[in-house]
Amino acid sequence: MRVAQLIGVAVVGCSLTTTAMAQECVKVAGTDWTLEAQSVDPIINSSFGDVLRITTLYEKLVDLDNAYQPIPVLAESWSSNDAGTVWTFNLRQGVKFHDGSVLTAADVVYSILRAADPETGSQGASVLEFLKNAQIEAVDDSTLRITLDAPQVELPILISTKYTAVVPAGSTRESLQKNPIGTGPFKIEGGFEQGGQSNTLVANPDYWQPGLPKAPCIEITGITDSVARISALVSGEIDLLVPIDPTAKPTLDEYDNIQILASPGGSVMTLSMWADTPPFDDVRVRQAMKLVVDREALVEIAILNAGSPGNDNPVPPTSPDAYRSDVIERDIDRAKELLAAAGHPDGLEVDLYTSEALPGMYAIAQVYSQMAMDAGITVNVLKTPSESYWDDVWLKRSFITSSWGGRPAGEGLSIAYLCSTNMPETHWCNEEFDGLIAAANSTADADERRKLYQAAQKLLAEDGGVIVPAFLASLAAFRDECSGYEPNNNLNNQDWSQLTC
Amino acid sequence: MTRILLLVAGRVVLALVTLLLVSLVVFCALEVIPGDVATRILGRHATPESLAAVREQLGLHRPAVVRYFSWLQGVAVGDFGHSLISGRPVSEALATPLRNTLILSACALLLYFPLAFGIAVVQALNRERPVDFALSTGTLLMASIPDFLLGTILLLLFAVFLPVLPVLSQVTDESSLTEWLRAVAMPAATLAVVMAVYAIRMLRDNLIDALNAEHVHMAALRGLGRRVVVMKYALPTALIPTVNVTALNISYLVGGVVIVEKVFTYPGFGSVTIDAFQLRDLPMIEATVLIAAAIYIVANLIADILAILLNPKLRDA
Numbered sequence: 001m002r003v004a005q006l007i008g009v010a011v012v013g014c015s016l017t018t019t020a021m022a023q024e025c026v027k028v029a030g031t032d033w034t035l036e037a038q039s040v041d042p043i044i045n046s047s048f049g050d051v052l053r054i055t056t057l058y059e060k061l062v063d064l065d066n067a068y069q070p071i072p073v074l075a076e077s078w079s080s081n082d083a084g085t086v087w088t089f090n091l092r093q094g095v096k097f098h099d100g101s102v103l104t105a106a107d108v109v110y111s112i113l114r115a116a117d118p119e120t121g122s123q124g125a126s127v128l129e130f131l132k133n134a135q136i137e138a139v140d141d142s143t144l145r146i147t148l149d150a151p152q153v154e155l156p157i158l159i160s161t162k163y164t165a166v167v168p169a170g171s172t173r174e175s176l177q178k179n180p181i182g183t184g185p186f187k188i189e190g191g192f193e194q195g196g197q198s199n200t201l202v203a204n205p206d207y208w209q210p211g212l213p214k215a216p217c218i219e220i221t222g223i224t225d226s227v228a229r230i231s232a233l234v235s236g237e238i239d240l241l242v243p244i245d246p247t248a249k250p251t252l253d254e255y256d257n258i259q260i261l262a263s264p265g266g267s268v269m270t271l272s273m274w275a276d277t278p279p280f281d282d283v284r285v286r287q288a289m290k291l292v293v294d295r296e297a298l299v300e301i302a303i304l305n306a307g308s309p310g311n312d313n314p315v316p317p318t319s320p321d322a323y324r325s326d327v328i329e330r331d332i333d334r335a336k337e338l339l340a341a342a343g344h345p346d347g348l349e350v351d352l353y354t355s356e357a358l359p360g361m362y363a364i365a366q367v368y369s370q371m372a373m374d375a376g377i378t379v380n381v382l383k384t385p386s387e388s389y390w391d392d393v394w395l396k397r398s399f400i401t402s403s404w405g406g407r408p409a410g411e412g413l414s415i416a417y418l419c420s421t422n423m424p425e426t427h428w429c430n431e432e433f434d435g436l437i438a439a440a441n442s443t444a445d446a447d448e449r450r451k452l453y454q455a456a457q458k459l460l461a462e463d464g465g466v467i468v469p470a471f472l473a474s475l476a477a478f479r480d481e482c483s484g485y486e487p488n489n490n491l492n493n494q495d496w497s498q499l500t501c
Numbered sequence: 502m503t504r505i506l507l508l509v510a511g512r513v514v515l516a517l518v519t520l521l522l523v524s525l526v527v528f529c530a531l532e533v534i535p536g537d538v539a540t541r542i543l544g545r546h547a548t549p550e551s552l553a554a555v556r557e558q559l560g561l562h563r564p565a566v567v568r569y570f571s572w573l574q575g576v577a578v579g580d581f582g583h584s585l586i587s588g589r590p591v592s593e594a595l596a597t598p599l600r601n602t603l604i605l606s607a608c609a610l611l612l613y614f615p616l617a618f619g620i621a622v623v624q625a626l627n628r629e630r631p632v633d634f635a636l637s638t639g640t641l642l643m644a645s646i647p648d649f650l651l652g653t654i655l656l657l658l659f660a661v662f663l664p665v666l667p668v669l670s671q672v673t674d675e676s677s678l679t680e681w682l683r684a685v686a687m688p689a690a691t692l693a694v695v696m697a698v699y700a701i702r703m704l705r706d707n708l709i710d711a712l713n714a715e716h717v718h719m720a721a722l723r724g725l726g727r728r729v730v731v732m733k734y735a736l737p738t739a740l741i742p743t744v745n746v747t748a749l750n751i752s753y754l755v756g757g758v759v760i761v762e763k764v765f766t767y768p769g770f771g772s773v774t775i776d777a778f779q780l781r782d783l784p785m786i787e788a789t790v791l792i793a794a795a796i797y798i799v800a801n802l803i804a805d806i807l808a809i810l811l812n813p814k815l816r817d818a
Contacts, residue, residue: 035776036587036594036785037541046544118551123544125551194587195594197671197768223669225764227653231661232668232766387779390545391536422546 025200025217026482026501028052029229029238033222035195040180040188041173042165043115043122048243048491051162052220055494056201057098058165058182061089061108061144062156066264066489068408070156074103074166074183075144084151084442089144095208097168098180098187105138110169112136112159121173124163126422127415151442153449154410162492185213185497197221207497214484214500233258233477239501242476243491245359246306249475257480265406265489266307266473268314269364271352272425274398275465279350283463284342290461291335292372293469295327302363303472310468312461314404314412315453321409323454323461335375347376353393354401357386360472361401368469395425403472406489409453413437417460426465433459505806512805516798523794524576524787528569531783537561538585538781559585572787582784591788595773599792601672602762602770605692606754608685612693613750617700617743622736624701625708626727637702644698648757652691652764659687670767688765692757696750703746707739714738741811748804752797 030048039050042058061075072078075089095103113136114120116128135147152158168181179191186201198221203213223229223238230248232238234255244252244260252258273280273289280286295309309327311317317325339348354365362383369379384393393400402425407415414437415421419429433456440452460466474487484498539555540547556562560571575582581591620640624633643651660668670684711717720733759771770789777785 033772034780035773036584036589036782037776037780038587044542044544046541118548119554121543121547121551121555123546125548126546194589197673197766197772221669221671223766225766228656228668228764228766231656234661235664235668237668388536391540394545 024215025219026215026240026499027219027221027238028240028242028496028499029232030220030222030242031229032224033197035197038192038194038196038199039177040192041176042111042167043120043124043163044173045123045162045492049220049222051492051494053199053201054162054165055184055492056186056218056220056496057180057184057188058167059184060160060165062160063495064157064160064408064488064490064493066486068157068406068489070160074108075156078156080153080155080444082444084153084155084444085148087146087148087155088139089146089156091142091144092208093142095183096206097183098204098206099168100206101168103166103183104141104169105144106141107169108144108166109136109138110171111166112164114167114171115161115163122163124161127161128163129422130158150438153441153444154408157408158411183208185209186218209497212497214498215496218496218499233479236479239482240476240478240485240499242474242485242487243359244475244477246304246472246475248477249304249306252477258477259480259482260475260477261485261487262306262473262475263406263487263489264473265316265318266471267358267360267406267489267491268310268404268412268468269303269307269360269470269472270402270404270425271364271368271467271469272400272402273465273467275426275428277398277427279342279344279348280398280465282342284338285344285348286465287462288335288338288342288375289372289377290328290467291331291338292375292377293328293368293467294330294371295469298364298367298371298469302367303360303470306475307360307470307472310470311457312464312466312468313457314407314416314468315409315457316471319409321450321453323457328461330371332375335377339375339377347378349378349380350399351380351382351397352399352401353382353384353397355384355386355389355393357389358403360470361403364469365401368467395423400425405492406471406474409457410437410440410449413453413456413460417464417466428460428463428465430459430463433464505809508805508809509802512802516795516802519798520791520794524573524791525569527787527790528565528572528783531781531786532565536781538783541780542586572784581788584785585782586780591784594785595770595788595792597674598768598770598773601768602758604681605685605688605758605762605767605769606751608689609692609696609754610751612689613696613700616693617697617704620697621701621704621708624705625712628709640698640701643694648691648695649760649764651694652688652761655687655691656764668766670765672768684765684767688758688761688767691761691764692754695757696747696753699750700743700746704739704743707742708736711736711738737811741808744804744807744811748800751800755793755796 030052032047033049034047039045040053040057042054045051045054059073061073062070063073065071074092074095076092078087078089080087091105097103115122115124116131118125133149137145139145166183167176177192180188185204185207187204188201198219200217200219202217207213223232229241230251233241249260252260273286275281275286290312299305299307299309308316308318311324311328315322317327352365354362356362365381369381372379394402416423416425417428418437419434436452436456440449443449443452474489474491476485476487478485482501484500539552542555543551572582583590584594620636624636627633656668659666666683666686670688672681672684758769759774762769762771774789777789
C-alpha cells in the first residue's frame, strides 16, 4: 500500500510540486467554517475560524505561554502596587496599526473598555466582569493604568483574553468588519469581504517584530469533513491543520511527511454534576462518582493518549501549582462504600448528557459510563445534537460533559467554581473556597499564593461537583516542509509570526 | 399545443401556492425549534439584556404573524431580505453558491444520462446473458453505497492514493477551466452514479418491454437495422417512465449536493444552506428552502410536459 502510494505520488507528483511551489501563502485549515458569521472584530469570537482571523490580525497586551506565564506583547513591562489594586502597563514604543497610525495607550483603554462593556455586544463581557468597577485610563501615550476595587495579583493574566485584542480607538463593529485594523503580523488588503470560502491575509510590512512574519501571506480556511481534512494535508493542499481530533493521529502517524505536535497541557475535560441536586447533593455520592474513574486508562482509551490524566480540578497534576502530583487512583470498593453510606446500597442510575460539540467529550462520556458500571452506577449516556448543545444542554442539565480551554491555576479555579460564577456548571458554592481564592488574588508572594491555590484545589477535588478525568492536548498536524508553529494549551492563543513552509 | 399550454398555466398557479405553503411551514418550524439567532450572534455567555437588544434590533420582538407577512411583502417585490447575521442581501449571499451548484448539477446530469442509458441499453440488448447479470450486480452494489461514502471512496482513490484530482474543490471566479473541470469531476461523478443506479433498472425493464412492443416488431420486420429499431422506436417509448425517474433524481440532486459538496469542500448551495440553518438566519433559510422547492417543482413540471410530448397517444388528444 505504501509503495503504491509512493509510486502514485512520484508519477503525478511533478505537476503537484510545481503547483505547490507556486503557492507562496501558507495554508491553514481549521475545523469549522461559516459564511455569514465571519468575524474580524475581537469582541465577537465564536468559532475557530474567528480565532484564526483574529489571531492573525490583532494582538493583546500580554500573551500566555504553555506554562501559563505572561509574555510581553504590546505591553513591554508591567508592575503593580503592593496591594495589587493598581496596575501600570508600559506599552511598546513605535508599534503601528495596519493603517500606519501609531499605537497609544488610548487605543488599549478603548479596546479593554469595549470588550468589557455588555452594551457593545461583546462576547467577553461576562469574562471581564471583574473590571466592572475598575478605572482604566491612559496616563500618557505609552502608559496605561488600571485601578481595581479589589486586589487582583494576576491581573496581567486575566486581562489576556481573546476579546481584549487591541483595536484603534473609536473602532466600531461596522468599521472593523469593513476594514479590520490591528497590530498583528498579517493584514487584510482591500477591506474584508464576508462570505468567502477562505480568507487571505498578507504579511504586515510594518510589523514591530523585525524579520517577522516569516510567511509572505497566510490563507485561512475550514474543512468540516474529517476525511477531506486529513486528505488535504496529506496531498499538500493544506500546510497546517489545527486542531486535529485525537482519532486522526493514528492515521496521520503513518505518513512520514506529516508532523504532529501536541501542547504540553490542554483543555480541561469535565463531567459536571449539580452539587445541589439529588443524587449529587450528597458529597459521598459525588466522591463515589469520582472514584470510579481509572484516569490513565481513560486517557488511553478515550483520547488515544493525546493528553494527560486529571485530578478533578482544572490544574493538571504536572503543574508546579498542583495540589498533588500523583494521579488519583480508582477505588471501586470505596466508591461502593460511599454510595451505601449515602443511602444507595444497590447502586445508582443517572443520565449523562453529552454531544460531539467538542472533541473528546463523547468518547469520555462513553468510557466513564463503562467504568462506573463496576460500582453499580448505571450511567445512561444521552448524546444530543452538537449544534444546540450549548443552548439546550450546557448549564441546563444536572450531569453533563464539558470542555474548558487550558488556563493558569487562579483563573481556572475562579471561572467556573466561585459562588459568583457566570457559568455555574456545578452549582457548587463553598464559602471557604471563595475565601481562599480571594486571599490568593491579594497575595503578592508567589509561593504563598501557590499554597492557597493548592488548598482550593483540594477542596474542589474532594467536595466539588466536577470530575476532571483528563486534559486533552491541543494537536496540530503539518507538512514536514513547515516549521515555526507550536500548539498552545488554549486554542484561543495562536502565534503565526514564525510559521513558514 | 393548447393542451400543453393549459397544463403549464395550471401548474404555475399550483406551484405558487405550494411555494407559499412551504414558506409558511418553514417559518413555523423555525419558531418551534430551539436556539435563536441572537445567541448565535452574541455567543452563549450573553446577558439577557444584550440578547433582548439584539432581538429588538433585528425586529424579532414583533409577533410571528407580523414578521411573516413583512417578509412575504418583501418577497412579492423580489426582495428576499438580508441575512440576520451579516446584514448582506440574501440575493448577494446566494448568487455565487447557487451558480456553482447549478454548474455541478449540470455536470452531474451530463454524466448521468450516458451512464444510465448506456448501461441500460447494453443490458436490454443482452438480456439474460452474463453481461446483463454482471451489470445488474454492479448496479445493485453501487445502490447500496450511500452517497457520502461513495464520494469519500472516490476522494481517497483519486486525490490521495493516485493524486490526480484535488482534495479540495474550492474553486473561485479566478479559477481556470481546467481547475473547474478538476474540481467538479469527482463530485459530479458521485452524484451521477447515485442517480444512475436508480434509473438503470427501470430503463432496462422498460426497454425490454418496448423492444417487445408491436410497432417495434413491425420496424424490425421491415428490415430496419437493430440500432435504428432501438434508437428510433424502442427508446422513446421507454423514455416516458424514465423521465419521471429523472425528475425524482433532480429533486435528489437538490438535497444530495449538500452532502457531496461537504465531502469535496465545494463552494456551493449546500454550505450556504447548512450555515443558514446553524445560525437560525431566517431570511437565508427561507430563500434556500424556496429555491430547493422551486427546482423540485420545475423539474416535475418539465417531466410531465415531456411525458406528454413523448407519448404518441397523449400527443394528439
